[in-house]
Amino acid sequence: MAWLILAATIVFxxxxxxxxxxADGFTYxxxxxxxxxCYGLALTGLTYVLKYIDLSIAYAIWSGAGTALIAVIxxxxxxxxxxAVRVICLGLVIxxxxxxxxxxxxxxT
Numbered sequence: 001m002a003w004l005i006l007a008a009t010i011v012f013x014x015x016x017x018x019x020x021x022x023a024d025g026f027t028y029x030x031x032x033x034x035x036x037x038c039y040g041l042a043l044t045g046l047t048y049v050l051k052y053i054d055l056s057i058a059y060a061i062w063s064g065a066g067t068a069l070i071a072v073i074x075x076x077x078x079x080x081x082x083x084a085v086r087v088i089c090l091g092l093v094i095x096x097x098x099x100x101x102x103x104x105x106x107x108x109t
Contacts, residue, residue, distance in 0.1 A: 001052075001055050002048075002049050002051075002055075005045050005048060005049050006045070006046070006049045006053065006058060006061060006062065008041075008045055009042045009043075009046045009049065009062060010042075010061070010062055010065045010066050010069070011040070012038045012039070012041040012042035012045065013038070013039065013042040013062065013066045014066055014069045014070055014073065014104035015034065015038045016034065016035050016037075016038030016039040016042060016072055017066070017070050018077075019031040019032075019034040019035045019038060021078065022036050023035055042101035045056065046059075046062055056100060056103060057100055057104050060096070060097050060100045060101075061097055061100075061101065062072060063098070064093050064094065064096060064097035065097065067090075067093055068090050068093055068094060071086065071090055085089075
């Protein structure tokens with residue numbers, strides 16, 4: 001259940017970030033409201049998830065997946081340039097999140 005809530009918090013964070021762009025410096029009312037609602041839901045959900053998933057794992061997945069999804073939205077919806085450097089950097093973000101997940105539960109020696 002915690003993993004599903006984490007996925008939902010990522011979606012809310014991505015929607016909130018997208019609404020920030022659409023709010024245009026809080027000059028548009030409904031996107032501005034959506035920023036606060038979505039981030040409130042995202043942070044509330046993340047706080048709950050941290051009862052069940054290690055902070056280093058949950059936050060890395062939350063921020064990494066959010067970063068990757070926002071980059072894709074920026075490229076597809078906001079027509080931001082897609083460059084080789086961006087693709088490589090997004091790959092590194094994803095690799096870092098996967099690496100943290102794979103090492104979850106290892107004990108320090």
